[in-house]
Amino acid sequence: MALSDQIQVRRTALGMTQAELARRASISRAYLNRLESSSDGPRPSADVLYRIASALGASVAELLERERSASSSSAKQIPSELIKVANRHNLSSDDVQMLAAIEFRGRRPQTEDDWEFLIRSIERSTRGS
Amino acid sequence: MAASESAFDEADLPMGEDVLTASLVGQALIAKTGASNARDAIELLVRAALDDAEISKAPIDLRKVASYQGVRNIVLKEMAEAGRLVPLGSGRFEIHIRAKDPVERRNFTIGHEIGHLLLPGYREAPIEVMETRAEITLSNPSDAVEELCDIAAAALLMPMHLFGPAAAELGCHLSAVRALCRHFRSSWPATMRRMVETNLWRCALTVWNLIGGVPHLSWSFASDSFPFGLTENLTSRIDGGIGQLFTAQRSNTNVETLEVDGKQYTFAVYARRSARYGGGSSASTVTALLLPYPPSGRWPAGRVSWPTAPWGRFEDD
Numbered sequence: 001m002a003l004s005d006q007i008q009v010r011r012t013a014l015g016m017t018q019a020e021l022a023r024r025a026s027i028s029r030a031y032l033n034r035l036e037s038s039s040d041g042p043r044p045s046a047d048v049l050y051r052i053a054s055a056l057g058a059s060v061a062e063l064l065e066r067e068r069s070a071s072s073s074s075a076k077q078i079p080s081e082l083i084k085v086a087n088r089h090n091l092s093s094d095d096v097q098m099l100a101a102i103e104f105r106g107r108r109p110q111t112e113d114d115w116e117f118l119i120r121s122i123e124r125s126t127r128g129s
Numbered sequence: 130m131a132a133s134e135s136a137f138d139e140a141d142l143p144m145g146e147d148v149l150t151a152s153l154v155g156q157a158l159i160a161k162t163g164a165s166n167a168r169d170a171i172e173l174l175v176r177a178a179l180d181d182a183e184i185s186k187a188p189i190d191l192r193k194v195a196s197y198q199g200v201r202n203i204v205l206k207e208m209a210e211a212g213r214l215v216p217l218g219s220g221r222f223e224i225h226i227r228a229k230d231p232v233e234r235r236n237f238t239i240g241h242e243i244g245h246l247l248l249p250g251y252r253e254a255p256i257e258v259m260e261t262r263a264e265i266t267l268s269n270p271s272d273a274v275e276e277l278c279d280i281a282a283a284a285l286l287m288p289m290h291l292f293g294p295a296a297a298e299l300g301c302h303l304s305a306v307r308a309l310c311r312h313f314r315s316s317w318p319a320t321m322r323r324m325v326e327t328n329l330w331r332c333a334l335t336v337w338n339l340i341g342g343v344p345h346l347s348w349s350f351a352s353d354s355f356p357f358g359l360t361e362n363l364t365s366r367i368d369g370g371i372g373q374l375f376t377a378q379r380s381n382t383n384v385e386t387l388e389v390d391g392k393q394y395t396f397a398v399y400a401r402r403s404a405r406y407g408g409g410s411s412a413s414t415v416t417a418l419l420l421p422y423p424p425s426g427r428w429p430a431g432r433v434s435w436p437t438a439p440w441g442r443f444e445d446d
Contacts, residue, residue, distance in 0.1 A: 046183035050193045060182075061199035062221060 001078040002039035006063045010056045013092045024055035085115040152273035157249040174247045175284040188314040191239045198246045212238035216255035233316035244281030287313045287323045301330045303399045318416045328352045337415040344372045357389045374402040374415045397422040
C-alpha cells in the first residue's frame, strides 16, 4: 500500500478527519490532503512522517510498510477497489492487509462490489462472536 | 565478606573485540555491512538508522529513530527490569522502560533495545527481550548480543561523527564529561566510555565497587593507546582519589598511584560516584577516567601506536 493510502486508511479507521490529523501532526490540512490524494504527492520529511505516524499510533516503518515488504515476500499489493471499500467500512490497516491476502482457487475479488460482498459476509459471520 | 560482596569474576570484564567479532552475531554483522569488525559494523548500521530518520544533530531523538525501526510506542513502566522489547507482530514493536530510572539511563536503555532491532536475525524471529541486568550502562553483559546492543546504544546516543569533534574540542576532564552529558543527554558512565572509544586520549574508563572496605576495579575499558592492561585484581586505597568518593565528595579530580603489573604508576583520575541501581542494593559505584600522569612521562607502548583517532588529532593534555 502506498504511503498516501496508508495514511488515509489508518486515519479513517481511527475516525479522524483530515483537519484533526493535520492538527495533531502540526501540518496544514491542505498538505495532508495532497499527501493522501496521490501516491505521487509530496515526499514528506522524516520529521513530518514521524509526526503523522505518532498521531496515528503507528510507527514510521509501518507507514512505509518496510517490515511487511522486508519480511514477507508474499505481501500482497492492496487493490484500489479494496481501499475504497475499506474506507467506507472504517477498516483497520491490519484488516485491510488480511483481506488483501485472500485468494480462493487462485483468484481474488476484483471489483468494489466483490469486496463489499466479502466484507459484509465476514461481518455477518463474525457478528456476536 | 558478605555474600553480596563476593569477588568479581572474569564475566565482569568487558568482552574483547576479537570475541565480539568471532561471535555468530558478529560474523553476521560483518557479512551484512562489509565492516572489518563487529564494532565498526554496528557503528555503520547506527549511522544508517540515523540518516534514515534524517537526524544530524544532538541530542538524538531516539523515539524518532525507534519509529523508523518499527517501534510504535515507548512506554514508561513500573518494573524490575531496566527495559523490555516487545514484538507486537508484523514487524511492530513496543519498548518498555523502567520509569524510575534517570532520563539519561532510560535513554541508554532505549538505545539498547533499538540495538536489538538493528542486529541481523532478530526481526526474522522476534522474541520478547527482557533485560535481566539491573542497570545497563554500569554492568557488563554476559553475551555478544547484549554487548553489541550496548555499543549500539552508545553509538545512537552519541554518534561518533558528532561526539568525536565535540570531545576533541572539550578535552578529557570532568567538566568536559559534564558538558557532553548535557549535550547528548547521556549518562556519566556511558559518556566516559564513549570518550575512551574516540581514541583521542591515552585513557581508560574504570568502574570501582567497595568490597570489604576496599575499592576494587570491577570493569574497565581502555583506549587503544592506553599503555596498561587493567585486571580485575586491581585495588585502590580507601583514602585515595577514588576511595574518597565512597565516603565523601560526589566527584573529584585527583592524582593517584596504583599498582599495575607489580609496579607503581601514577594516574590522573577524573572520578564520579553514582548510585548502583536495582537488586535492592543501595551501594555506590565510582566511575573514573584514568590517564597516565604526567602525560609527558615515559610509558610502555600502548596496544597500538598512536595517534590513532580518526575523529581528530591526538591530544595529550
